[in-house]
Amino acid sequence: MDEDNTPKMNDIVPKSFEDLIKEVHERGICGECGGCVSFCTAADIGAIEMTEDGPPHYSNEENCLHCGICYLICPETFELKSELNKKYNFKPPIGNWSKIVTAQAKDSKIREIATDGGVVTAILIALLENDLINGALISKRINSFQRIPFFARSKEEILEAAGTYYDLKGPVPELGNYNTFVSTISELKKIMHSDYMKIAVVGVPCQIHSIRKMQELNIIPAHIVKYTLGLFCYENFKFDDVARAKIEERFKFYFKDIEKINIKENLIINLRTKDTPLKIEFSELSDIMRHACRVCEYFSNYFADISFGGLGSQTGYTTVMVRTKIGEKIYNLAQNKGYIIEPNELNSSVDKSKILAQIINFSKSKLKRAEDFEV
Ligand SMILES: Cc1cc2nc3c(=O)[nH]c(=O)nc-3n(C[C@H](O)[C@H](O)[C@H](O)COP(=O)(O)OP(=O)(O)OC[C@H]3O[C@@H](n4cnc5c(N)ncnc54)[C@H](O)[C@@H]3O)c2cc1C
Ligand code: SF4
């Protein structure tokens, strides 16, 4: 401290895990993404660890170096916001973009298994087949409902992880405490075998936000992430057996009858027992929404190279927002080499204005929800 009581740079103590506890955990907004634990500077000697079902905690507080990395990279803190906004040329409410289009994978086999138009899967395959990546960090099903992080290294593995179809042969598996959010970021460290690796990551906005923060701070291994493919995301869900029974009762269906789930302008559930899908407004699901999602401001994934969603596109098509120069390069490659197609009849200027209007509406509505929660 100077004589006039002005703090000097050396006196400023970085915020650290204690501050995460106060500002994130105690406010009930930890997304349990595992980022702070995986990238903790003291990870080798053990300072913090994940808990069974809740935010991480100190396992050995005395090992904490108070370096502040966990606080900086947590997607729920405001750190690095202005730096990232500037770097990615953020303009409210949907961020920077150079192209908005509705598209689909050219390969009908991809379209059959994909969530929407299979554009994400087609671009990942294009990147792999053109030697631009060694693999992609995505997520795959382990049983009828649950997904886990997955590092796909071949076309077959990328295809295995596409889509959100459910194959319910036999009884519904025990779901227990079930979370639709898949904590892929914590896998990054396990994937890196060499500095020269090049990977793509698919993720919802909070995940891409963490990666951008790590890249900004040069935290290893964020440098191996060469391409970020971001998914739109209004909210994710977390529920247990009691909540599931409540949902079945409220919307008059059984989980065992689910064929496919999709998230667009609402939650769309295709049932084996019904010809038309069940559409549930997000507002009717607020009791099973993950707590972290209540304060999340990011709908259209504005720090990604390209963002993708179903919103605004017809069934069987993906809405694509190309955002960065890198995004432009890979989208053009996938299109020029025939991996994806953009039907002219669905991409008139009127159609594109409608898509844009929907993305703006959902982005504003999500921002308002976050502001209301803060109030
Ligand atoms: C949790 C979640 C919430 C979403 N919310 C919305 C929404 O509110 N509105 C909207 O318009 N669109 C939303 N989407 C995006 C939409 O569901 C499609 O993923 C998107 O349109 C791309 O479709 P596609 O057919 O091109 O993708 P596909 O070709 O089917 O590829 C999807 C890729 O995403 C990966 N993936 C699936 N789930 C996850 C996950 N949890 N974490 C990381 N990677 C994953 C798969 O492994 C696959 O590689 C959401 C997606 C997810 C996963
Ligand atoms: S060592 Fe650093 S990264 Fe790890 S818990 Fe402490 S402050 Fe956070």
Ligand code: SF4
């Ligand atoms: S949101 Fe992720 S990084 Fe932040 S405290 Fe929770 S687990 Fe750690």
Ligand code: SF4
């Ligand atoms: S709503 Fe936000 S916090 Fe929740 S899963 Fe989506 S991106 Fe993450």
